[in-house]
Amino acid sequence: MxxxxxxxxxxxxxxxxxxxxxxxxxxxxxxxxxxxxxxxxxxxxxxxxxxxxxxxxxxxxxxxxxxxxxxxxxxxxxxxxxxxxxxxxxxxxxxxxxxxxxxxxxxxxxxxxxxxxxxxxxxxxxxxxxxxxxxxxxxxxxxxxxxxxxxxxxxxxxxxxxxxxxxxxxxxxxxxxxxxxxxxxxxxxxxxxxxxxxxxxxxxxxxxxxxxxxxxxxxxxxxxxxxxxxxxxxxxxxxxxxxxxxxxxxxxxxxxxxxxxxxxxxxxxxxxxxxxxxxxxxxxxxxxxxxxxxxxxxxxxxxxxxxxxxxxxxxxxxSVNQPEAPATGTEYRIDFHNRLLPGSGWNVITAAMSNSSPTLLDATGVSRGASIALPTLLASTADGWNQAANPLPTWAVLNAADDYLFTQSDTTMLLSGLGANRYYDLELIMARDLNRTTTVTVGENTVAWNEQLHGYQNGDTVLFANVFTGANGQILLSFDIAGTSGAFNALRLVDVTPVSAVPEPASLAVLGLGVVALLPRRRLG
Missing domain, CATH: 3.40.630.10 (Zn peptidases)
Structure with missing residues (x-):
């Protein structure tokens, strides 16, 4: 003792x-x-x-x-x-x-x-x-x-x-x-x-x-x-x-x-x-x-x-280097960039960033912890957007749509850090080209476009509305490429979570881990 x-x-x-x-x-x-x-x-x-x-x-x-x-x-x-x-x-x-x-x-x-x-x-x-x-x-x-x-x-x-x-x-x-x-x-x-x-x-x-x-x-x-x-x-x-x-x-x-x-x-x-x-x-x-x-x-x-x-x-x-919390109305804009800079408020993705997960800033330049996991991307040598035939949505700028990156195989992109159990509208701009058809899946919804109707100067935009992030705060985009390649011009993501829709702690288990989305609305140029 x-x-x-x-x-x-x-x-x-x-x-x-x-x-x-x-x-x-x-x-x-x-x-x-x-x-x-x-x-x-x-x-x-x-x-x-x-x-x-x-x-x-x-x-x-x-x-x-x-x-x-x-x-x-x-x-x-x-x-x-x-x-x-x-x-x-x-x-x-x-x-x-x-x-x-x-x-x-x-x-x-x-x-x-x-x-x-x-x-x-x-x-x-x-x-x-x-x-x-x-x-x-x-x-x-x-x-x-x-x-x-x-x-x-x-x-x-x-x-x-x-x-x-x-x-x-x-x-x-x-x-x-x-x-x-x-x-x-x-x-x-x-x-x-x-x-x-x-x-x-x-x-x-x-x-x-x-x-x-x-x-x-x-x-x-x-x-x-x-x-x-x-x-x-x-x-x-x-x-x-x-x-x-x-x-x-x-x-x-x-x-x-x-x-x-x-x-x-x-x-x-x-x-x-x-x-x-x-x-x-x-x-x-x-x-x-x-x-x-x-x-x-x-x-x-x-x-x-x-x-x-x-x-x-x-x-x-x-408070040191901590991202702000997600908030309704937060907007992310991504330019898949080869030649023309889109201006302020955009995240610029280049072919050199292939297979990385860059952090995304919102349109006001604030970090909220979001990122995008990229596949192998190639720089295009062609560019151009027929603004008269295909007016761009109000959020886009010509320089964002006018050039693009592309992939030659089926691929995915993963958006992370979006906040658990939130809703986003996701809109893509993708150029058309001959002999190329792209099918994109977001959540439970699939849309095919680029139906080989026009050259690359024309394009489509597609909107996936109210995509649910699930408990992991992520959205997965899957691209099924038919033809020689699929092209990516620009992407926009907007937090549309109603304040009253944020689940209480007791209800989170009921929602599970799945990703749920309402039917997408396709909008042609």
Missing amino acids: SARYRHYLAAIAVVGFAGTALGQVSYPLSQTRNLVVSAAASPYVAPTASALAYTPATPSAYADYIIGMTPGTAGGGYTWFGTNVPSLEMLAFRVTDFTVNTPKTKVIITGGQHADEQHSLYVLQGFVNFLLSADAAAASIRTKADIFVYPQINPEGNWAPNAGKSSGIGFQPEHPTEDMNRFWNVADVPSGTYSRPWSNTIIARDAMRLDTQSTGVGFVFDLHTPGPTQTGKPFIFASATDAASPFGAAITAENRFSFDVDPGETGMLRTWSKTAAAQGGLGAQYAFTPEIHRQSGDAPATYESYGQSLAMALYSAL
Whole structure:
């Protein structure tokens, strides 16, 4: 038995098993439950996938947000100094703007891992309260991030007394002599069973992996304190790379935190979260361990303000090179270009860009995360458009229609990053030429044209109306080429999603993954 643990047991013997540490700020489990119930009333909060996958045995106001139960004495056979340990719930919830269906950065926030660091839970509360507020920065975060909150990942440690516990031991009745924050690696603590001694770790870790699918995790915040009585300026443990990140620059500029550059020990939540998904981690890009010291006066509002500071730095980091969300009326124009530039507001595609996936800007020059995956394209030597015989639609310009690229085999183009479950009108301009017929399929609709009636100076436009992007936010164009080749002049894409048509979260599963489109309307020049 270590000297640190002997000191720990001696201190507990003084105060018994029915309180929190002497001089420690208290944040009991009941307060965590109240936080979850309060957050659940927000339109920006929903249960996580892990909570939806778990069926609680007992109804409660927070039952929909339970991701698992600790074993307690009944399930694990352990007691706390002869006292039975109850089975306690572990909770989680998701924060985002569910009306914005565009790829978002995933963020994880955890608290309560070390039982005697309860004032860090007020920091988490301040973080959450700001995320749910009407502040413009909070609203921006919700449109760009999908946030998963695990507010108390050591509920048995919170329940049991922890007076005198030395900082650094993640105490829990299952394993009171070890630090919970050294046993997150799958290699050390395998998943798939909730057996002793690390039930808390397994429940929380498996929930995070399920909720995020271990993809797209941008930020992990594991909130701590240096100890229940230490004072001073808060700091953040992070690797050198993470400390130099946009979040690191933003939080440093606020001058409320400093950085302690530390790669972290094996088995820490912070280091595990950055482990690749194939090794059981989350593949997180950045991970931080904020350590908030005891502050003068112990006012909860003071600790909550540090949570707000973390949230504001997250807002700044998310605002760096982040695409705007899709919006009704957004328009993309593409010129398959060989000779004549179409002017501003156009994305110019050349033969040199074959087999790449260039980013698309909307007609106002804003990036919204859209891109197009191109096939092999060849530059044409012929050009010309008979404007008198085939007037162009109002959105097009002669220079866009006047030249084209072509392909000599069946091919596809994939439009991505358009936002999940949105509707677009898609219009193509394709030149006609002798002995060439092109059939294009968008979604479930197929249209054939270029019926060998005229030379390349004449052409068709075709409109596919209300093409549905599906859950993956994509539209696939398939071209079946009959003859020697098929030509592409220009393409226009307009977001026509009615505001009221954006599905609620509960209805997304009903829509499935398929692409649905209304009947196309063909329009000849």
